[in-house]
Amino acid sequence: MVFTYEMGLGMTVFSRVGNQFSRADVQLLETLLIAEEYKPDILAQFPLLQSAGSRWGRRSGGWCLSYFGREHQKGNKNSEIMAGKPKLHYTKGRGKMESIRWLLAAAGVEFEEEFIEKKEDLEKLRNDGSLMFQQVPMVEIDGMKMVQSRAILSYIAAKYNLYGKDLKERAWIDMYVEGTTDLMGMIMYLPFQPADTKENNLALIIERATTRYFPVYEKALKDHGHDYLVGNKLSWADIHLLEAILMVEECKPDVLSAFPLLQAFKGRTSNIPTIKKFLQPGSQRKPPPDEKFIANVKKIFNM
Ligand SMILES: N[C@@H](CCC(=O)N[C@@H](CS)C(=O)NCC(=O)O)C(=O)O
Structure with missing residues (x-):
């Protein structure tokens, strides 16, 4: 996990989080200090994370976390214009993706799904470098490969005007x-x-x-x-x-x-028409998990 942040700091393109001090930085520093309390040399292999603390003072030296990668960054201009349907990567069950399905459906946004049905499907996403923390849910949206369910939900809520007026x-x-x-x-x-x-x-x-x-x-x-x-x-x-x-x-x-x-x-x-549609049989809403599904999920995620 620490590796992910090290990569973020190594990038030269900062358009996503902005080359500016943010909540992500504060929380990362707090996490690093806690981790060091348990293992003082934990940052030994992460030079950029080691120097990040001193860069904090300047608030300018690339204290930025971004996982969207140079290829994705290059594609951003076009992908904003040509953005297709969001693509959801998860198992064929509810779990941490279901609220995302609900929110998109309620907003009237069509989406595609690519299901993780076996361990190898998850491994493939990990090996592709598509999963910032090696975890799903992951949603391809607006040229990003977004992870962290809460971040994905906030993004969708803000984008579709479901996040209050102030x-x-x-x-x-x-x-x-x-x-x-x-x-x-x-x-x-x-x-x-x-x-x-x-x-x-x-x-x-x-x-x-x-x-x-x-x-x-x-x-x-x-x-x-x-x-x-x-x-x-x-x-x-x-x-x-x-x-x-x-x-x-x-x-x-x-x-x-x-x-x-x-x-x-x-x-x-x-x-509400969009929600009514989502509640009807045949929609992308998922049923409660049965035993067979749970057994497979345990296999996929090594639980
Ligand atoms: N905080 C993350 C947690 C995601 C998470 O725990 N994902 C599980 C599947 S539901 C996973 O990928 N587990 C595999 C692992 O942690 O290695 C989120 O809310 O998206």
Whole structure:
């Protein structure tokens, strides 16, 4: 992983992150210092990362992280103009890609999918240098090979005007989205947990949904009396919440019984034409994982 950042600093083209000090740099420095606390010589093979700290002061010497590569950089001008459909690389299941599928579908954006069906498919992407951190989801969009689900989602939300009108709306959307992400994360990892803990974990999910998460969204809708969570307009937060509601209902169909505004919200948002289409059979929405699928995922990712 450290290698990835070393490569970023070695690049001479900085148009993506900009040759300017950013949050990515602050977080990288913090990570390097923590790693050094565990292993003081961890940067021995990474000269650019070693000198990055001193460059920080100047805020100009290429303190930049970019993985889009020179070839991609060259292609950028054209790819912005000729941008085709985004191409999603992941397994044929929900996992960390499903929210990306939801967001694109809700935004009315058509997308293609290339499925990772076996270990070799993942290895190929890694060997091609397509995966910044050797992980998927990866989405080819606007000439970039984007990884990190959160970064991909923010990009899509901003691009398709689903990310609020100002910084404060964006902050609210981020908070709501992080809440639903935490809730959906609990459900996502359920099939990977030992059989004897599943029942307890399922009970915990329902408890968290009904006492920690859903009350927040119910109250938000009640307090401002609008149809949507933020800014009286459909945003990423709403799309994410609907996805989470449907996931929790798969665990417990009457989970919304004490949440009348969320019930109405579900009805309203499910009827937005793009979302309605995505909810119909035959769409690119993926079903909950079955045992066979989980076994294959474990093989692909060495779990
Ligand atoms: N923070 C990353 C995590 C991605 C992740 O954990 N991906 C898994 C598949 S869902 C993976 O590629 N695992 C292989 C590995 O970590 O080597 C994100 O949100 O995209």
